[in-house]
Amino acid sequence: MVTIHLNGKNYQIDENAEESLMQQLKKQGAEIVAACNGAGICQTCAINVKSGELTDKTDTEEMMDLPEGQRLSCQCKPKTDCDIDLIY
Numbered sequence: 784m785v786t787i788h789l790n791g792k793n794y795q796i797d798e799n800a801e802e803s804l805m806q807q808l809k810k811q812g813a814e815i816v817a818a819c820n821g822a823g824i825c826q827t828c829a830i831n832v833k834s835g836e837l838t839d840k841t842d843t844e845e846m847m848d849l850p851e852g853q854r855l856s857c858q859c860k861p862k863t864d865c866d867i868d869l870i871y
C-alpha cells in the first residue's frame with residue numbers, strides 16, 4: 784500500500800491492483816471527474832503530481848502531450864507515496 788495525499792486527505796492505494804489510480808481514489812470517495820470513465824480521452828481526470836513516482840506514461844498520455852508534471856489518473860498507478868492535486 785502507498786499513501787496518496789489529495790486535497791488535504793490521505794488515501795491508502797494498492798499499488799499492485801489492476802485498477803487505475805482514478806478508479807481506486809473514486810472507490811474511496813475522492814471526487815474526481817472522469818467524463819470518459821477511464822478511456823483516456825476526456826482529460827477531466829488529470830492530476831498535477833507534486834511529489835512521488837507513478838507508473839510510466841501510457842501511449843495515450845504520450846499522444847496528449849500533457850504539460851510537465853501532469854498525468855491522467857485513469858492511465859496510471861502509484862509506485863510510491865504521492866502528493867497530487869486535481870486539475871479540474
Ligand code: FES
Nearest residue numbers: 821823826828857
Ligand atoms: S477519465 Fe477521461 S481521460 Fe481519464
